[in-house]
Amino acid sequence: MSSLEGKVVIITGASSGIGRSAALKFAEEGAKLVLAARRAGRLEEIRQQIAAYNAECIAVKADVSREEDVRNLFDETEKVFGAPDILVNNAGRGLKAEIRDIGLDEWMSVLNTNLTGVFLCTREFVRRKKDSPSIKRIITVSSIAGLFGAPTYAAYCASKHAVTGFNRSARWELSRKGIKVTVIHPARVDTEFFDSYKKRPGRAQMLSPSDIAELITAIASGSAARAVLVRGLNFFKRVYYLARYTVIPQGEKNEKNIP
Numbered sequence: 001m002s003s004l005e006g007k008v009v010i011i012t013g014a015s016s017g018i019g020r021s022a023a024l025k026f027a028e029e030g031a032k033l034v035l036a037a038r039r040a041g042r043l044e045e046i047r048q049q050i051a052a053y054n055a056e057c058i059a060v061k062a063d064v065s066r067e068e069d070v071r072n073l074f075d076e077t078e079k080v081f082g083a084p085d086i087l088v089n090n091a092g093r094g095l096k097a098e099i100r101d102i103g104l105d106e107w108m109s110v111l112n113t114n115l116t117g118v119f120l121c122t123r124e125f126v127r128r129k130k131d132s133p134s135i136k137r138i139i140t141v142s143s144i145a146g147l148f149g150a151p152t153y154a155a156y157c158a159s160k161h162a163v164t165g166f167n168r169s170a171r172w173e174l175s176r177k178g179i180k181v182t183v184i185h186p187a188r189v190d191t192e193f194f195d196s197y198k199k200r201p202g203r204a205q206m207l208s209p210s211d212i213a214e215l216i217t218a219i220a221s222g223s224a225a226r227a228v229l230v231r232g233l234n235f236f237k238r239v240y241y242l243a244r245y246t247v248i249p250q251g252e253k254n255e256k257n258i259p
Contacts (some may be wrong), residue, residue: 003221005030008081010073012064012121013091015042018141018189021213022088023136027055029217032086034077036062037091056081064091064117065109074124086220087125089118089140095155107155115166122170129179136179139214139219144187181218186212187238207234207241231244 009026012021015037023035027050034055035043043059050057060076062069064188093113109236118140129136145153146160167183176186189207211234218227 002029003066003223004086004217007085007220008032008034008077008083009086009088009220010034010036010077010084010121010125011088012036012062012117013045013141014059016103017038018186018209018212018216019088019090020046022090022216023050023057024053024259025210025213025217026220027053027057029221030237032081033057034073034081035059036064036073038063059086065112066122067120070117070120070124072124073121074128078128083100083128083130084125085136087121087137087138088216088220089121091117092141092143096152097155098152099154102155108174110155110159111162113158115162118163118166122166124173125183126164126177126179129177132178134178135222137220138167138174138179138181139216140181141216142167142183144183144185146183146185168177184212184215207237 001168004026009031011019011023011026014023014035015040019035019037023033023046026033033050033055035046036059037043038061040059040061041059047057047059058076058080061074064070074084091113093110095102095110097106122138122140125136125138140163142163142198143156143160145157146164149157164183164185167181171181171183188205188210189212215227215230215234216229221227
């Protein structure tokens with residue numbers, strides 16, 4: 001029996017990418033799922049996919065930057081499953097633009113989704129926590145941009161640095177309340193994040209959403225050994241992809257039909 005079986009898990013940004021892959025992985029392990037995102041149609045498609053795992057699941061349309069939406073998300077969770085055990089803060093948006101070209105509305109949208117959304121969901125999770133001997137978990141998907149800066153990513157990096165700082169503080173504060181806080185910082189992952197790019201990054205630079213989903217569920221399981229193993233595997237996958245898609249001579253790639 002998986003340690004995640006029967007756990008109530010809220011995943012934001014569940015309509016695509018890492019959130020979708022995490023939802024499917026949690027479903028495999030028997031969790032009870034609450035999927036949240038702004039695209040209701042996409043959520044319903046994923047909910048139907050999850051039905052194949054015989055996992056209990058509801059979908060709630062929500063914009064995590066709106067306090068009333070977040071409150072409703074947790075209301076619906078409690079109504080169906082009770083208080084949540086695990087929160088995966090995954091919703092986010094990117095922006096690649098020079099500082100001089102960033103509009104205030106774009107700046108605020110990035111901050112509201114990436115930072116305020118994490119704050120609102122984390123705060124609501126803490127407020128809804130019931131007295132229980134079991135450990136509750138908050139897992140936030142940040143980005144390597146939360147550790148380093150990069151040109152044309154000022155707004156995105158600012159939001160992710162703030163997310164990192166918020167979660168580091170939350171880790172100390174909430175550990176005394178029986179809540180473990182983890183923030184992860186993936187480098188490039190093959191998701192819709194890059195759909196607006198004029199030139200999409202090469203496959204050699206990216207992991208798949210399922211690779212990050214494996215790490216999220218490993219952390220959620222509470223097994224440090226499992227999490228270390230997945231982190232190690234993801235590191236070697238990056239090395240493998242780099243070799244496969246860039247180091248192998250072009251002629252050999254073509255012969256093997258490697259994209």
